[in-house]
Amino acid sequence: MFDRPTSWDEGLDDLQLEAATHGDGPLIVTAGAGTGKTRVLTARVASLLERGLTPERILLLTFTRRAAEEMVSRAADLVGLRGSERPQGGTFHAVAHRHVAAYTEVLGLPRGFGVLDPAGACDLMDLIRGNHSLSGGSTRYPRSATLVEIYSRCINNDRVLSDLLPSEYPWCEPHQHAIAGAFRDFTNRKRQSALLDFDDLLLSWRALLDHPHLGPQIAERYSFVLVDEYQDVNPLQVDIVRRLSPDGRGLTVVGDQAQSIYGFRGSDPRLLRTLAGSYPDSTIICLEKNFRSRQSVLSVANAIRPPEEDRIHLTSDRSPGPRPTLTRCYDASTEARTVVACILEAHEKGTLLRDQAILVRAAHHSDLIEIELSVRRIPFRKYGGLRFLDAAHVKDFVAAARLIDNPSDDVAWYRVLRLHRNIGPARARSLLEAVARERDRLALWPEIVAGAPPQARTDLSDTLSGLLGARSAAAPGERADAVLAAIRPVLSAKYHDVRARLVDLDRLVASANVVDDLASWLADLTLDPPISTGDLAADPHLDEDYVVISTVHSAKGLEWPIVHLPHLVDGAMPSDMALRTPEGLEEEHRLMYVAVTRARDELRLYAPLRIPHHRRARDDRHSFAPLSRFLGEAVKATLDLIEEPRAPVRVEGSDQAARVVVDIDRLWA
C-alpha cells in the first residue's frame, strides 16, 4: 500500500510518540527548546496520513514558509506520499492570502488585489501624513514607520488607539487625533488602491471565517489543524484558530512560552498558557528531554530560562561537552577580533564554518565582525536585517510590475513616478490626482505625461509606454522582462552602481520564468521575501562553506554546533529600545534564552565593555542595571562549569553586576 523507506515513528520517545498518535481531542504540546517539536509535528502529520486521512484535510500553520514546507514534505516522504497530494501548509499570512484570494467577491474585494508589504505601508503613510498635520512645522512627529507600527498593533492586539497610545507610545499621545485621522485615510487609500497589507490579510481571513455559511464550510474542510510556534501568535491569529476549530477537535498546538519573542507584532506568551482553559478537554504534553544540546549548554539555558508557570527543566543524555565561555572584551572591535579568532581556531580544529553561527540582537551589531571576517577572507552569510526586498532598486522593480495588473495602486505609482528626474513627492501626488483611480491609468499614460514637467516628459513616456507594452506579453517571464526593460533607463540614471543592481534584478526576473502568473508571484515574493540575492541563485554550491550571521529572531528554530553570542552589553542585549515597559525586558530575557539554546555543542558568550553608540536611556525609559539580570544568570551558570579557570579570572558578583574577565591581556594587545 505505502512505499515506506523509513517508519515515521522511528526514534521517537514515549512522550513524542504519544503526541504524534494522539486522537482528535485538542492537544497542546509544550516543548522546551530542542525537544524535537518539529519531529513531533512531522510525525503527527505522517501518522494522520497513514491512518488514511486525505492530505487536503490537514492544515499546518507555521511561522515561516520554510518550516511549513520542510515539515509537510518530510511527512509526505515518511509515508511515501508522492506528487501533488500534500497537506496544506504555510504561514498564517500565506494561507490567509490563499483563502482570501479565492473569495474576493464575498469579501467585497477587487479580484486582482495586490499585497502591500510593510515598507509599502510606510510609503503610503508617508503619502498621507501631510494631510493630517503630522509633518512640517518645527514639532517632531512620529515617523511613518512608527505610525504603521501603531496601526498594526491596534489591529493585531484588538486594542483601541486611545487605549494603546498612552501606555505604549506616550510621546505620540498629543497627536492622537491626527493619528486617528491618518489611520482612517490609510484604510481608505488601501481600499481605493486595491491593496491589502499583512494585517488586512488576517482581518479578511477572519471575516471570511465569520461568514455564516462559508465560514463553517471552510473550517470543516480541515479535520486537523496544527499550529507551530503558538507562543508567537497574536490575538487576531488566536481568533482565526478558534474559528478553524471551534470546539478544539483536531487541533494541535505546539509551543514554548519561554521562546515568545514577537511581542512587537502583538504576540503574548500568556496566549499559550491560557489556551488550555478555553478547551477544557484538552490534553497537555510537556516535552523536556532535549535532543539537541550538550548538558553544559543546557545548564546555562536552564539558569536563564525565564521563570514561567510551566517549570520546564531541560535535560540531555549527551555528555557535558566543553564548558561555555564568557569573554570580556575592551570594546567592540576587540570583540570582533576575538570572535573571528575563535571561529578560526574552531575551524582549524575541524569544525566547518557552516557549523558555526554568530547570533546578534540587532542586525547592525555584527557590523565590525563582518568587516573583520572580510579582512580575513572568511566567507559569511547574513540573515535578518536588511532584506532583499528592501533594496531600493528591487522596490522600484516590484512597484513597476505591480502597475501592470493593478493600475489603481497609488503606492506603486508614487514610487514609479518619483524615479524620474524633476518629479518629486509633490508632483507625483498631483499627477496621480489628474487621472481617476477608477480608470486604467496605465492605458491613459499620455494624460499623465502631459501633466509632468517638460524636462521629465520624454523619460516618463518611455517608461510608461514600456510598461503598457509589458502588459501584452503573455508569459510571466516575458512580462517581468519587459518591465525591467521599461525601467532600466531610469534606474541607470538614478543609481551610480546600476550594474550590481541590475544583476540582482536579472536574477529576480529569471525566477519569474517558472511561475504561472505575475500577480501571484509578486504576492508570494512579498509574503515570503528572499533573504538575500543568493537565495535566488539557481544552485548553491554544496561544498560552499560560510559562517552564518543571524539575528536571534531569524535564528529561531535553527541550531548549530557552535554558537557565538557577541554584544552582550546593556543597551544592545537587552536592547534599550525594548525597555520602555517591564514586559519589554521580559521579552529580552526570553530572547537570550532562544539565543543560548541554538547551540548544540559549544556556546561562546562575548561582552564588550563599551559599544560604539553612546546612547543614553531617555526619560521615558526604565533605567537599566549595568548588566542585566539574565546575563548575570548566564555568567553564574558559566562559572559553575569552569572547573579550572585559566587565570586571570576576576569575578564581581552581585545582583546588579556579575562579570568575568577571561581575556584580560586583550586589553593591552
Added chain:
DNA sequence: GGTAACTGGGTTTTT
C-alpha cells in the same frame, strides 16, 4: 511652489 543637494542626528526584532 517644487526639486536637488547638502547636513546632521539616530539606528530592534519580522510575517
Added chain:
DNA sequence: CCCAGTTACC
C-alpha cells in the same frame, strides 16, 4: 547607513 530638515536653485 537612512531619514528629516535646510538651503540654494529652477
